[in-house]
Amino acid sequence: MSDFLTASFLSALIFGGILTGMPLLFASIGETISQRSGVLGMGIEGIMLAGAYFGFAITLYSGHFWLGLVSSIGAGMLMALIVVLFCVRLGMDQIVVGIGVLIFGEGVTSVLQRAQFGTTYPRLEELASVKIPGLSSIPVLGSSVFTQPWIVYIGFALVGVLYWILNFTNVGLNIRAAGEKPEALDASGTSVIFTRGMAVLVAGGLAGLGGGYMSIVGAGIFVPFMTKGIGFIAIVIAMLARGKAVWVITGSFLFGISVSLTTSLQLVGVEIAQDLVNMIPFIAVLAALIIFARGNYLPAALCLPYNREAR
Amino acid sequence: MTETAESNMGLSDNSTKNIFNPTDGAFLKVWNSMLESIAPLLLALIAGGLLLLVLGRNPVTFYGNIIKSGLLNKHGLQDTIIRMAPLLLMAAGLIVAFQASIWNIGGDGQFLLAAALTAGFGPMFMPVLPMWACFVTLFLIGMVAGALSTIVPAILKAKYEINEIISSLMMSFIGINFANLLIKGPFRSTKTLVPQTDVVPFTKLLPSIPLTRIHIGIFIALIFILVVYYVMKNTSLGLKLALLGQNPRAALHAGLNNQRLIIGAFMVSGAFMGLAGTVEILGVWGYMRADWNPNFGLPLFALVFLARLNALATIPLVGFYAVLSIGGHSAARVADLPDDFILIIVGLVLLFMALTEYIQEYRAGKSGKLLNFFRSLKGIKTNE
Numbered sequence: 001m002s003d004f005l006t007a008s009f010l011s012a013l014i015f016g017g018i019l020t021g022m023p024l025l026f027a028s029i030g031e032t033i034s035q036r037s038g039v040l041g042m043g044i045e046g047i048m049l050a051g052a053y054f055g056f057a058i059t060l061y062s063g064h065f066w067l068g069l070v071s072s073i074g075a076g077m078l079m080a081l082i083v084v085l086f087c088v089r090l091g092m093d094q095i096v097v098g099i100g101v102l103i104f105g106e107g108v109t110s111v112l113q114r115a116q117f118g119t120t121y122p123r124l125e126e127l128a129s130v131k132i133p134g135l136s137s138i139p140v141l142g143s144s145v146f147t148q149p150w151i152v153y154i155g156f157a158l159v160g161v162l163y164w165i166l167n168f169t170n171v172g173l174n175i176r177a178a179g180e181k182p183e184a185l186d187a188s189g190t191s192v193i194f195t196r197g198m199a200v201l202v203a204g205g206l207a208g209l210g211g212g213y214m215s216i217v218g219a220g221i222f223v224p225f226m227t228k229g230i231g232f233i234a235i236v237i238a239m240l241a242r243g244k245a246v247w248v249i250t251g252s253f254l255f256g257i258s259v260s261l262t263t264s265l266q267l268v269g270v271e272i273a274q275d276l277v278n279m280i281p282f283i284a285v286l287a288a289l290i291i292f293a294r295g296n297y298l299p300a301a302l303c304l305p306y307n308r309e310a311r
Numbered sequence: 312m313t314e315t316a317e318s319n320m321g322l323s324d325n326s327t328k329n330i331f332n333p334t335d336g337a338f339l340k341v342w343n344s345m346l347e348s349i350a351p352l353l354l355a356l357i358a359g360g361l362l363l364l365v366l367g368r369n370p371v372t373f374y375g376n377i378i379k380s381g382l383l384n385k386h387g388l389q390d391t392i393i394r395m396a397p398l399l400l401m402a403a404g405l406i407v408a409f410q411a412s413i414w415n416i417g418g419d420g421q422f423l424l425a426a427a428l429t430a431g432f433g434p435m436f437m438p439v440l441p442m443w444a445c446f447v448t449l450f451l452i453g454m455v456a457g458a459l460s461t462i463v464p465a466i467l468k469a470k471y472e473i474n475e476i477i478s479s480l481m482m483s484f485i486g487i488n489f490a491n492l493l494i495k496g497p498f499r500s501t502k503t504l505v506p507q508t509d510v511v512p513f514t515k516l517l518p519s520i521p522l523t524r525i526h527i528g529i530f531i532a533l534i535f536i537l538v539v540y541y542v543m544k545n546t547s548l549g550l551k552l553a554l555l556g557q558n559p560r561a562a563l564h565a566g567l568n569n570q571r572l573i574i575g576a577f578m579v580s581g582a583f584m585g586l587a588g589t590v591e592i593l594g595v596w597g598y599m600r601a602d603w604n605p606n607f608g609l610p611l612f613a614l615v616f617l618a619r620l621n622a623l624a625t626i627p628l629v630g631f632y633a634v635l636s637i638g639g640h641s642a643a644r645v646a647d648l649p650d651d652f653i654l655i656i657v658g659l660v661l662l663f664m665a666l667t668e669y670i671q672e673y674r675a676g677k678s679g680k681l682l683n684f685f686r687s688l689k690g691i692k693t694n695e
Contacts, residue, residue, distance in 0.1 A: 046658075076612065082662065092665040095414070095476070099612055100665070104658025108362075110651035115366045118647070224651065229484055236477055275491040282484040289478055298474075 006268075013264040014145060022155055023048070023210035023227075025249025027234035028241070028248050029162055030206030035238050036166065037199035038179035038301040039087060042078070042098020045231025046105020046208045049224075051076040051208025052215040053109040054065045056222040057116065059124055065273060069151065069212050076208015077201050092306030102231075110224035124220045127151075148250060149217055162206075163245040175199050176243070179299030182306040185189050192306045207231070236285045240292060256280045329456035348617045348628065350667050355659035362655065367647045376645055381638020389524050393595060394633040397422070398526035398614075401607055402625040403532075403539045404583030405615045411576040412542055412556035413468070417479035418608035420486025421460045425453035425585030427490035427508075429592040430599035430639075431498030434509035442515065450589055457585020458578040460486050465577035469570040476578070487604060494601045505657045511597040517590070526594035533626075536584065540622035552576055610657040617664060632657075 034041040054075035059068030086097045127149040166172040177185040182192040184234040215222045241247035360370030380387045408415040436445045464478035500509045517526040543549035555562040618624035639653045
């Protein structure tokens with residue numbers, strides 16, 4: 001127990017936290033954008049799996065992981081297109097379509113995986129880490145935060161850019177208006193359908209990227225159902241964060257660290273039941289719901305289809 | 312409401328009486344509502360077949376194998392009927408919740424928690440209690456476990472108007488992990504290397520229909536389906552739940568105790584899920600292995616929606632799904648695909664169902680029943 005707070009323990013903890021937290025961060029940013037625009041992306045888990053599978057397969061065959069990540073984004077957007085068409089354009093129920101997308105995504109990736117690779121699970125090469133000069137020599141943080149593959153740094157930058165767009169630009173204002181008062185957005189001459197559609201597509205791309213990160217950067221292999229509920233956690237984080245960047249990042253990495261706690265504890269010889277640790281994030285979310293969610297926290301028009309003629 | 316309710320699958324008295332008399336439109340109505348349910352299924356099967364073609368499998372052989380080993384084969388048919396028992400009970404649970412517009416998404420957690428408790432306590436009770444007392448106790452344990460695991464989302468929704476989709480989902484994950492903890496911890500058998508519970512001897516499982524392996528769980532399920540159908544259709548309780556579901560504010564003005572109805576419906580829904588878990592363990596397995604999760608919950612959404620929340624109409628649909636999952640298992644093995652192919656069909660059914668509902672509304676210029684139901688859920692935001 002004495003070596004609880006040693007540098008290697010903390011470093012492993014933070015490294016693991018980033019590994020698990022990063023895909024969640026991508027997904028919950030996407031989910032935030034989608035929810036702010038008034039669309040509850042219930043199918044995000046299925047979208048992530050699609051991103052994970054296609055990213056993995058393309059990386060494996062092309063050998064370029066950038067190409068893989070781009071195709072993860074593409075696959076995610078393709079799945080999101082179903083949501084755009086059914087929920088945004090035709091105004092169908094978001095939860096039913098969302099569950100449809102979720103189940104379809106789970107099934108289709110599992111089937112394609114078996115059809116393509118049989119019962120073998122090929123492994124990708126590990127990505128080279130980039131040491132940021134100077135910063136990487138800080139104790140603890142240097143070997144965890146500042147020694148990561150490029151995509152991690154790009155991910156952080158992307159998060160910043162998206163938050164800037166959502167909170168400080170006209171586009172962001174449109175997105176939030178589409179979620180809070182779509183009639184007002186329509187009256188101002190901007191299409192609600194277009195705004196929501198783009199928001200959902202971007203969200204799908206980000207969820208796909210999150211999935212791709214899991215299979216390409218994180219695990220190096222694709223296993224059916226590998227997202228294990230991360231998509232649902234993303235939905236909750238987006239709800240609880242109320243569109244605040246800080247909370248999305250905090251929530252994602254808190255989850256990541258709580259997951260990596262098990263493995264880190266095992267490293268120092270503390271055995272703790274995996275199932276107990278698995279429960280922690282869900283209990284935390286439930287507690288957060290109880291404590292924080294009594295206020296006004298969701299966009300007013302969330303889950304309500306917009307129909308111009310019904311006004 | 313009443314007009315659409317009567318047309319459900321032709322199972323209500325009015326429409327069956329006039330079924331062969333096309334002049335008053337009843338036949339057409341029945342036909343239309345059958346079409347509503349069957350069209351999405353057919354479209355999903357066709358789309359799934361196209362995917363099979365792309366993967367280089369023969370869809371005719373694949374679907375043929377499903378029918379052959381899920382329906383025409385003696386063992387397969389028995390397995391199908393056995394599988395229907397937990398599915399019907401869970402469908403009953405979903406209907407109770409949906410009638411009141413409660414999204415109980417946590418069915419899997421409630422199911423597994425009850426299953427774990429049954430498998431854990433079963434071998435302990437069997438030697439001490441007479442068989443019937445043992446069954447009754449275990450059924451009660453399962454139902455209480457299922458009901459109790461909905462209590463947090465139920466109270467949050469009833470008292471604080473916190474949306475239950477997320478809270479029941481969180482409870483589901485907690486329930487799944489808690490079930491595993493129980494099996495790896497206090498209930499772990501000392502006789503096996505793999506973490507699992509002690510095994511209830513085969514002779515002490517639920518009795519079967521003579522000459523078959525079909526346990527009596529299917530009758531329990533059918534009785535509860537009938538009860539749910541009757542309560543929803545013919546009692547004031549069913550009407551109260553429907554009113555609460557369609558318009559909570561109107562329900563309040565009508566003098567209903569909304570909080571009590573929400574908590575009650577949620578817990579009854581959970582109790583059905585739990586009962587399903589107990590029946591599955593006592594009828595089929597006799598023990599539970601760690602990390603066992605048949606994932607019955609989500610596909611049932613599609614079936615219950617297709618049945619338009621009509622409990623009787625779920626019977627053929629659940630039967631269809633049971634054939635699909637039992638037959639699909641061996642068809643998938645022959646085609647060298649995973650069982651998860653069925654998930655594709657289920658996902659597509661949900662999407663095509665939404666689509667047919669939309670087209671119907673577009674053509675008729677009015678909302679279909681399902682769409683009305685969805686609309687009644689309004690936004691998920693409840694705290695104004």
